Amino acid sequence: MNEITLPKNLKGVRIHFVGIKGTGMAALVEIFVHNGAVISGSDVSERFYTDDILEKLNIKALPFSQSNITEDIDYVVYSSAYKLDQNPDLIQAVKMKIPCLLYTQALGSYSSNAFSCGICGVHGKTSTTGLAGTILKELDLPSQVLAGSVINSFGSTCTYTSPLVKENNDDNKNLIFVAETCEYQRHFMSFCPQKIILTSVESDHQDYYPSYESIRDAFVDYACKLPLGGDLIYCADDKGAVETAEIVKGKRSDINFIPYGTKSSGDFALKFEGVKNEENQFSVKYFNNQIFAISIPGKHEVMDALAALVLVTRLLLEYGKNPLDYADKIKAGLINFNGGKRRSEVVGRFTSKSGNSVIVIDDYGHHPTAIKTTLQGYREFYKGRKIIVDFMSHTYSRTQALLTEFSKAFSSADLLILHKIYSSARENAIDFSINGRSLYEKVLENEKDLDAHYFEEILDAKDFVINEIEKNPGPDYPDGYLLVTMGAGDNWKLGKAVLEEYK
Numbered sequence: 066m067n068e069i070t071l072p073k074n075l076k077g078v079r080i081h082f083v084g085i086k087g088t089g090m091a092a093l094v095e096i097f098v099h100n101g102a103v104i105s106g107s108d109v110s111e112r113f114y115t116d117d118i119l120e121k122l123n124i125k126a127l128p129f130s131q132s133n134i135t136e137d138i139d140y141v142v143y144s145s146a147y148k149l150d151q152n153p154d155l156i157q158a159v160k161m162k163i164p165c166l167l168y169t170q171a172l173g174s175y176s177s178n179a180f181s182c183g184i185c186g187v188h189g190k191t192s193t194t195g196l197a198g199t200i201l202k203e204l205d206l207p208s209q210v211l212a213g214s215v216i217n218s219f220g221s222t223c224t225y226t227s228p229l230v231k232e233n234n235d236d237n238k239n240l241i242f243v244a245e246t247c248e249y250q251r252h253f254m255s256f257c258p259q260k261i262i263l264t265s266v267e268s269d270h271q272d273y274y275p276s277y278e279s280i281r282d283a284f285v286d287y288a289c290k291l292p293l294g295g296d297l298i299y300c301a302d303d304k305g306a307v308e309t310a311e312i313v314k315g316k317r318s319d320i321n322f323i324p325y326g327t328k329s330s331g332d333f334a335l336k337f338e339g340v341k342n343e344e345n346q347f348s349v350k351y352f353n354n355q356i357f358a359i360s361i362p363g364k365h366e367v368m369d370a371l372a373a374l375v376l377v378t379r380l381l382l383e384y385g386k387n388p389l390d391y392a393d394k395i396k397a398g399l400i401n402f403n404g405g406k407r408r409s410e411v412v413g414r415f416t417s418k419s420g421n422s423v424i425v426i427d428d429y430g431h432h433p434t435a436i437k438t439t440l441q442g443y444r445e446f447y448k449g450r451k452i453i454v455d456f457m458s459h460t461y462s463r464t465q466a467l468l469t470e471f472s473k474a475f476s477s478a479d480l481l482i483l484h485k486i487y488s489s490a491r492e493n494a495i496d497f498s499i500n501g502r503s504l505y506e507k508v509l510e511n512e513k514d515l516d517a518h519y520f521e522e523i524l525d526a527k528d529f530v531i532n533e534i535e536k537n538p539g540p541d542y543p544d545g546y547l548l549v550t551m552g553a554g555d556n557w558k559l560g561k562a563v564l565e566e567y568k
Contacts, residue, residue: 069164071140071174076101079137083107083154084144085126089168091115092211092223093142096175098122099209099226107133107154114215114406118222131157140164142171145250172211172244173255179209179242180383182376183256185287186264186306187248187280188435189369191216193264194245195405196359196373198225200398201243204377204391205229206384208241214429215406241380246287248280249273253287260296260379261288262372266305269432271462272491281309288313288320295320298375300368302326325375326368333375337364340445344400347371351378352392359399361409363442365435370399407557409439413564419535422545423567424450425560431459431553433470440477440549449544453533454478455526457554458504460489461497468499472507478549480533481508481517482526487554523556530563 072078075097082090085106094104095118106119108126119126127133134141134157141158145167149155158165166174176183184194191213198210199218207229212219219225230240246253249270266284267277274280288297288309297313299306301324310322325333336354338346344358345367359370374395378388388395404410407429414424424447430439436456443452454475458464464471464486475481485501488494505519520526534546550560 068170069140069166069174070177071166071171073178077103078139079103079105080140080142081105081107081133081138081154081158082142083129083147083152085119085124086113086115087144087146087168088115088213088223089172090142090144091118092213093168093172093175094119094122094124095222095224096209096211096226099230105133105138118215121222129153134158134161134163136161138163140166142166142168144168167255169252169255173257176242176244177257179240180259181242181244181257182260182262182380183244183246183253183258183287184262184264185246185248185253185284186262186300187267187269188432189264189365189372190245190247191405192366192408193262193369193372194243195219195408196370196399196402197243197376199402200373200377200395201225201227201241202401203394203398204381206241206380207239208243211242211244212405213245213247214408217403217405218401239384243376248283248287251283251286254290256287256290258287258291258295260298260376261291262376263288263297263299263306263309264369264372265300265303265434266309267434268466269463271466272460272489277305281305281312284309285312285316289316291317291320293319296323296379297321298323298325298372298379300324300326300372301329302368323375323379325371333371335367335371337367343446345446349374352389355392357396357399359402361402361404362446363409363439364445365438365442366409370402374399412557412560415564415567417534417567419537421534421538423534423548424546425548425550425564427550427557427560429553430551432463433467433474436471436474436551437477439551440475443547443549444477447544447547449542450547451479451538451542451545452477452547452549453480453482453530454549454551455482455484455530455556455559457484457487457523457552457556458501459487459553461486461492461494461499464504465497465499468504468507469511471504472511475508475515476512479516481515482530483508483517483519484523484526484554484556485521487552523559524562526559527562527566530559531566534563
């Protein structure tokens with residue numbers, strides 16, 4: 066069966082999206098609308114943050130129904146959450162022989178018509194994509210960027226399109242398309258990259274990749290999709306990324322291998338210059354050790370910033386420009402990046418009744434490595450604040466496979482709150498020998514000095530948190546408190562509830 070592809074010129078092409086409120090789906094809608102496509106879509110009635118994105122485009126999600134599929138629709142794009150033989154829209158589209166593409170296939174088809182760059186890795190994909198896009202906003206390159214979450218510096222959307230990009234795709238022969246590409250179920254294999262950023266490789270998605278080797282090999286296969294002379298930009302400080310790059314070298318000597326980080330001796334060797342005025346400062350060899358800075362916490366974010374800087378440098382060279390002439394613009398782009406939704410997102414600040422300053426941050430970190438590095442970043446950035454972390458583990462399979470690693474990931478916190486496991490629709494709790502309390506007990510076993518507490522339900526912890534932030538944090542913490550809700554579950558509701566209490 067031939068794979069369905071979208072036309073290069075999308076102007077006037079009518080496309081219906083099934084599951085249009087998904088983050089990736091809504092982002093692709095933004096890209097397609099900019100290129101002149103006529104979009105409709107369907108989804109559940111529950112309101113999501115992507116409704117705001119769709120409404121700005123004058124698109125309202127319809128309830129699922131076979132009546133949504135009319136004869137004038139040229140293509141249907143659907144989320145992997147829906148099945149061709151079960152969803153009414155899709156059943157009708159198949160019946161009418163309208164071409165149907167999975168989201169990943171549609172993204173891949175679009176990428177094949179541009180100079181595309183895929184950003185991948187177990188951690189840091191969204192931040193790196195957001196950082197690359199925020200730098201590209203400053204440059205005279207015809208670029209489009211698609212991230213896996215809302216990026217604040219994009220204007221609270223998931224995408225950025227340069228004013229140099231025209232609506233008619235035929236004029237965009239040199240279009241740069243930068244997209245976050247996901248390893249889950251090998252989704253990134255539909256993408257057509259000219260350059261790849263590889264931030265990190267380690268065991269994750271245990272329901273699909275039972276071993277580290279199986280997920281590593283997926284990244285190897287993706288890197289091998291690069292064309293002759295393509296770039297594999299990889300983190301020299303990440304053991305899995307380095308191992309993956311070494312395996313790819315054995316298969317593809319015809320591509321460029323570009324390491325970055327403190328362990329790189331090449332052009333993109335990094336030196337951390339420390340935290341000054343709530344900015345992470347760093348220097349880069351290629352730019353004659355000039356100082357760059359980002360205004361978000363964590364050395365891992367510095368690594369993501371460097372990855373974005375490397376990609377933009379390579380793109381400037383590709384387009385015949387001298388990157389050294391653009392150093393100030395790159396600096397401006399980096400400092401303008403202020404995170405994305407659920408990525409070290411400052412959701413509120415207030416003063417408690419007893420006069421303590423409190424910052425509330427929400428972060429999507431749900432893997433032990435991401436948790437550990439993110440919290441270490443907060444500890445360094447917010448030295449004068451007592452850190453309260455509320456964490457909700459996501460999926461039984463991940464928690465069970467990495468239980469010991471999870472239990473040792475919170476050492477930068479002063480106080481830890483844990484809850485029940487936020488399950489996935491793909492798994493059944495009775496198939497596993499653990500629950501939320503299992504992680505709590507493992508923390509008590511491995512981190513005896515950590516003040517840890519367990520509340521089965523999220524909002525059961527609200528009064529406890531309020532009581533804590535009203536206490537004097539002590540002489541070690543003159544700046545007050547930092548409350549962090551962390552994980553891929555819905556415990557962000559706790560931070561929201563605490564903020565509401567102090568409105």
